[in-house]
Amino acid sequence: MLDLSSCAAVITGATGNLGAAVLRAYLTRGTHVAAAVRDAAKSEALRSSLSDVAGSSDDPRLLVIEADPADASAMEALVEQVLRAWGRVDILNNLAGIFKGGPSLDTRLVRELWESNVLTAVTASAACLRPMRARGYGRIVNVSAIGAQKGGRNNAAYAMSKSALVRWTESCAAEVKGEGITVNAVLPTTIDHPVNRAQMPKADPKLWPSPDEVANVILFLSSRESSGVNGAAIPIVART
Numbered sequence: 710m711l712d713l714s715s716c717a718a719v720i721t722g723a724t725g726n727l728g729a730a731v732l733r734a735y736l737t738r739g740t741h742v743a744a745a746v747r748d749a750a751k752s753e754a755l756r757s758s759l760s761d762v763a764g765s766s767d768d769p770r771l772l773v774i775e776a777d778p779a780d781a782s783a784m785e786a787l788v789e790q791v792l793r794a795w796g797r798v799d800i801l802n803n804l805a806g807i808f809k810g811g812p813s814l815d816t817r818l819v820r821e822l823w824e825s826n827v828l829t830a831v832t833a834s835a836a837c838l839r840p841m842r843a844r845g846y847g848r849i850v851n852v853s854a855i856g857a858q859k860g861g862r863n864n865a866a867y868a869m870s871k872s873a874l875v876r877w878t879e880s881c882a883a884e885v886k887g888e889g890i891t892v893n894a895v896l897p898t899t900i901d902h903p904v905n906r907a908q909m910p911k912a913d914p915k916l917w918p919s920p921d922e923v924a925n926v927i928l929f930l931s932s933r934e935s936s937g938v939n940g941a942a943i944p945i946v947a948r949t
């Protein structure tokens with residue numbers, strides 16, 4: 710098993726379906742995790758859903774902090790809080806994002822998905838890269854999507870935003886090369902979780918990767934052992 714027990718991680722999108730699996734995977738390995746949650750009402754629900762692995766609300770391994778990942782000053786403040794608590798930021802997982810379909814000429818949709826799927830990751834990364842660079846160590850993992858690889862009918866805004874996230878990953882990875890930091894992306898296909906099952910009742914969910922399978926790839930890319938992988942975009946296309 711990867712040793713992530715001495716690491717401090719920041720996660721966006723922790724209140725989502727994939728976020729729950731990633732957070733749980735970290736906590737069971739002893740990782741210290743700070744979740745940036747934009748909706749205060751969801752903080753308590755998140756904590757209580759993790760009570761079996763994170764213990765009491767003052768468990769020192771879990772910080773649930775109210776911060777919008779797209780808000781630079783909120784993310785700077787979150788990073789300061791993490792540094793005060795744990796003295797380091799080793800890992801950032803950018804999970805925040807949405808899927809919405811609509812015509813390619815819908816400028817409002819294009820802007821919304823750009824803000825949700827790209828700016829959240831860039832802003833959170835800017836805040837976390839400062840202490841990572843100072844220490845000469847870091848792992849950033851961005852969650853793009855298999856839909857980044859090709860546009861399609863009513864899919865422009867999503868495909869553009871997730872594709873832009875991959876290009877940003879490659880560029881940022883090139884900029885931090887040689888500094889002990891890696892920046893990678895994962896590209897899951899439809900993930901097998903209750904919302905997707907409800908929305909696609911005719912599909913066979915056994916063909917979809919489970920949240921745990923996606924989390925395992927994210928955790929590997931967040932580990933010290935993944936040092937040879939930088940600027941990659943790894944498809945996660947099926948349950949095996």
Ligand SMILES: NC(=O)c1ccc[n+]([C@@H]2O[C@H](COP(=O)([O-])OP(=O)(O)OC[C@H]3O[C@@H](n4cnc5c(N)ncnc54)[C@H](OP(=O)(O)O)[C@@H]3O)[C@@H](O)[C@H]2O)c1
Pocket residue numbers: 721722723724725726727728746747748751777778779804805806807808824825826829852853854855896897898899900901905
């Ligand atoms: N589900 C899939 O089949 C699938 C496939 C490929 C890729 N992905 C990607 O995987 C990631 C997680 O997906 P999921 O299935 O866990 O989605 P989800 O259950 O809908 O959760 C989305 C998460 O992102 C946060 N978020 C959304 N828009 C945001 C914004 N503008 N600013 C800040 N936070 C925002 C949500 O926060 P709130 O709770 O505050 O809304 C929530 O924590 C997303 O990036 C998604 O695009 C998902």
